[in-house]
Structure formats: structure tokens, C-alpha cells
Amino acid sequence: MTPASRSRLRRCLLILGRVALGLVFIFAAYGKLRPIGPAPFTAASFEITGSSLSLSTMTFAMEVDSYHMLPTWGVMFVARVLPWFELGLGLLLLSGIALRWAGLITMGLVAVFLTAIVHSYIGGLQINCGCFGPGAEPVSKLTILRDSSFFALATGVTIGAFFDTRAKRKPSSEAATAQVEGAVSADPGA
Amino acid sequence: MTGFWKRSRLVILLLAAAGLAWGALVNRAARAAADPPRVTLAEIAQQKAYGVKTAPIRIDTFTDFECPACRALYMETLRPVIQNYVMSGKVYLVHHDFPLPIHPYSRKAAYYADAAAAIGKFAPVEQALFTNQPQWSASGRITPILAQVLSPAQLKQVEELASTQIVQEAVQRDVSLGQSLGINETPTMYVTHNGKRMPFIGTISYPIFRRYLNALLKQ
Incomplete structure (x- = not known):
């Protein structure tokens, strides 16, 4: 494999990785922001209104609260901010803008999620993960494995970026050096 | 003389009749106290619910009397919910038994609670069982806990009812319902509003739950 094809493969993998991660984050945000009731990906599930948003925020707050890691104000802050933050991060990853920073923030965020899940699993808390919005998805070995793979993907994307x-x-920089060298050699006074 | 005997015989007969009637009455009352009341599964289920069925929000809880998280949910969240939302007709709270096999005395406790429901004493028994959970879950001695909230006659009835088929069936019906919903952890809550049902696993603090209920009521 030539260095050029290796580089092309690396870039392809990076694009695949960031698109996958971006879609995961956008899907996670959608799950938390979408109105409660309509089936996912139906027209009604995209009709986000003020009152539907306040209910979905409170429903997500219930999931966050069940982790017993934050005070009430912290739970409310996370419930209000996290879905939008995930949406923004997902869009950044998908577009490839500021990829290094988006990758680093994603790594940090997934590490926090993973810590919370492992902490509750080890502590014997029987709770909903809440990772992709409300619904019966208990914290289990499978959710730990899934978030670990997201962390590995985020690490790969960041390193790749x-x-x-x-x-x-x-x-x-090599061209600039060559240009400088050329300029120096052309200068008769040098 | 004949008249005297006649009168005496009449008095004796009257006394005997009165004695028999008294005896029959006493016997009937004693039998009624000893016989456990006849109840149906629907009546037991109804007694395990708080509030009015027409409330806009319905909460179905699946709990295990021996599970510490269920105790926390009851003590810290459901009691204020009963006080502030059930009493005002906003919430209809339904208790379902879901004794987990890992807890040795939880099924026995559920039988006692459902037996108490059969005589209309579910609420005090539920409170006593959750409040004193650390004591009875260590020893398995549930009756002294129930004696705190029931009269001796009621306690006797509950003890008798707890071993009846109808009470055991009531508990099993709740367990089967939970299993059909895919429940394998306690506490699990289902909040239903406008026909939409949301599952929640684990304990949720009252300040957050209160906001959630208010958001639902605003819909």
C-alpha cells in the first residue's frame, strides 16, 4: 500500500467514523427532544412545540434524576442543555467543521456518560439508561458495551482528525520552507 | 297447683327459647369473626389503588416490599404524591406487587398486604411494611409490624386471608401483568396521561417528579 492510498483510506475511515458518530448524536438529541407519544420518525414526532418540549425535557429530567448523581438544579440544567448540545455536536461531526475540537468534546462527553452508566451498574441501581431519550432501556452490560464502542469511535475520530x-x-509547511530556501539562494547578497 | 306448673313450664320454655336464640346469635357472630371475608380479585385490586379512576394521570407502580429502592420511592416520592396529587384528584395511583425471587420474604409481605387490602386496610399496611422494611426483612417476622397498625381481630383476619387462594392469586396476577410488560426490575412505574404511557425504572426524587406531573397536567 502506497502512502497516498494509505492516506486516502485513513480519510475515508475518518469520514465514516465522524458521520456515524454525528448520526448517533443527532439521533440521541432527537430522542430527547421529540414529542412524547407519536412513534419515532413519523411526521408527528417532528412537530416540536413549546409544550411538547417542556414535557420531553421533564421526561428526560426523570431519567437523569434516577442516576442520583446531581442535585435538582443540576438535573434540570442537564435536561435542558444536553439534548441541544448533542444536536450541535452531531451537526459539527457530520459537517466536519472544527473536527478536532468536536472529536475531543465528544470523547469527553461519552466518557462522562460511560462513567455514569458504569457507576450506576456497579452500584446496583436498576434504572433506565435514557441515552436515546425516554423509554424502557435498563442500564446493562449491553449499554456499557455500546457506550464503550462509542468512546472508542470518538477516540479514533479525534486521533484521525x-x-x-x-x-x-x-x-x-514543506512548500513554505522550499520557497524560503529558494528566495535565500536567489538573493545575491546572501 | 296445676296453674302454677303450667306457668312454670311456660317460663322454662320461654327461657330455653331465649337461650337458644342467644346462643345462635353468639355462634353466628363468632363464626363471622373467624371466617375470612369473601372478596374478589377486582375488589382486592381496587383496594390497592389510591384516588379516583377519573383522575387525568394514572400511575401504576410495580414494587417489591423488600426492595430498598422501592422503599425510597414510596417514602420520598409516592407519599408526597398521594398527599399533593392523589388527594386533589389529579393522580390515580395503583399499586402492583412484583416480589422478586432474590428477596426471601417479599412474596410473604405481598400476601399480607393483599390480605389487608381485602379488609380495606391496604394503605396502613403498605406504609408499615415500607417504613419498617429494615426490621422485618432481616428476620422475616412481618406480623409484629402489622400488629402496629391493625387490631388483633383484623390481624387474625389478615393472617388467615394471606394463605387463601384468592389473595395468592391477586399477587400472582400482578406479577404476571408485570412480566407481560417486560418488567424485571423494581421499582418500575408507568405514567399514563391522554392515553400515552411512559415507563420509568428506579427511584425519582419528588422535586423532579412534581415538575414532571405539572408538565403533564399542563398538556
Whole structure:
């Protein structure tokens, strides 16, 4: 495999990884923001109104509260902010804008989720995960495994994004060096 | 003389009749006290619910009397809900027994609670069982706990009813309902409003639950 094809493969994997992660985050945000009741992905499930939003926020707050990790104000803050934050992060990952920072933040966020899930699982708390919005999805080994794979994916995307940026910078810095060297050799006074 | 004997015989006969009637009455009362009341599954289920059926929100709880998280949910969340939402007709709260096999005395406690429901004493017995859970769950001695909230006659009735088929069937019916809903953890709650049902697993603090109920009522 030539360095060029290796680089192309790396870029393809990076795009696949960030798109997958972006879709996961957008789906997670949708699950938390969508009105309670209508089946997912139906027209009614996209009709988000003020009152439907307040109910879905409170429903998500119930899931956050069941972790017993935050005071009431913390639960309310997370319930109000997290879905929108996930949506923004998902869109950033999908578009590839500020990918290094989006990847780093994703890694941190998934690490926090994973810690909360493992903590409640070890502590014997029998609760809903709440990862993709309300619904009966108890915290289990499977949810831990799933979030671990998301963490691995986020780590891969972040490392890939940093490599990609360095690889993009390298040719330009080499060109700049060559340009400087050329200018120096052309200068008769040097 | 003949008249005297006649009168005496009449008095004796009257006394005997009165004695027999008294005896029959006493015997009937004693039998009524000893016989457990006849109840149906529907009556037991109705006694395990708080509030009015027409309330806009219905909460179905599946709990195990021996589970500490169920105790926390009852003590910290459901009691204020009963006081602030059930009493005002906003919530209809239904208790379902879901004794887990890992708890050795939870099924026995559920039998006692349902037996208490059969005589209309579910609420005090539920409160006594959850409040004193650390005591009886260590020893399995439930009756001294029930004696705190029931009269000796009621306690006797509950003890008798707890071993009847109808009470055991009432508990099993709740367990089967929970299993059909896919429940395998306690506490699990189902909140139903406008025909939409939301499941919640685990304990939820009252300040958050209160906001959730208010958001539902605003819909």
C-alpha cells in the first residue's frame, strides 16, 4: 500500500467514523427532544412545540434524576442543555467543521456518560439508561458495551482528525520552507 | 297447683327459647369473626389503588416490599404524591406487587398486604411494611409490624386471608401483568396521561417528579 492510498483510506475511515458518530448524536438529541407519544420518525414526532418540549425535557429530567448523581438544579440544567448540545455536536461531526475540537468534546462527553452508566451498574441501581431519550432501556452490560464502542469511535475520530490536520499542514509547511530556501539562494547578497 | 306448673313450664320454655336464640346469635357472630371475608380479585385490586379512576394521570407502580429502592420511592416520592396529587384528584395511583425471587420474604409481605387490602386496610399496611422494611426483612417476622397498625381481630383476619387462594392469586396476577410488560426490575412505574404511557425504572426524587406531573397536567 502506497502512502497516498494509505492516506486516502485513513480519510475515508475518518469520514465514516465522524458521520456515524454525528448520526448517533443527532439521533440521541432527537430522542430527547421529540414529542412524547407519536412513534419515532413519523411526521408527528417532528412537530416540536413549546409544550411538547417542556414535557420531553421533564421526561428526560426523570431519567437523569434516577442516576442520583446531581442535585435538582443540576438535573434540570442537564435536561435542558444536553439534548441541544448533542444536536450541535452531531451537526459539527457530520459537517466536519472544527473536527478536532468536536472529536475531543465528544470523547469527553461519552466518557462522562460511560462513567455514569458504569457507576450506576456497579452500584446496583436498576434504572433506565435514557441515552436515546425516554423509554424502557435498563442500564446493562449491553449499554456499557455500546457506550464503550462509542468512546472508542470518538477516540479514533479525534486521533484521525489530528493526524489529518497535521498531514494537511505538512506539505504546505514543506512548500513554505522550499520557497524560503529558494528566495535565500536567489538573493545575491546572501 | 296445676296453674302454677303450667306457668312454670311456660317460663322454662320461654327461657330455653331465649337461650337458644342467644346462643345462635353468639355462634353466628363468632363464626363471622373467624371466617375470612369473601372478596374478589377486582375488589382486592381496587383496594390497592389510591384516588379516583377519573383522575387525568394514572400511575401504576410495580414494587417489591423488600426492595430498598422501592422503599425510597414510596417514602420520598409516592407519599408526597398521594398527599399533593392523589388527594386533589389529579393522580390515580395503583399499586402492583412484583416480589422478586432474590428477596426471601417479599412474596410473604405481598400476601399480607393483599390480605389487608381485602379488609380495606391496604394503605396502613403498605406504609408499615415500607417504613419498617429494615426490621422485618432481616428476620422475616412481618406480623409484629402489622400488629402496629391493625387490631388483633383484623390481624387474625389478615393472617388467615394471606394463605387463601384468592389473595395468592391477586399477587400472582400482578406479577404476571408485570412480566407481560417486560418488567424485571423494581421499582418500575408507568405514567399514563391522554392515553400515552411512559415507563420509568428506579427511584425519582419528588422535586423532579412534581415538575414532571405539572408538565403533564399542563398538556
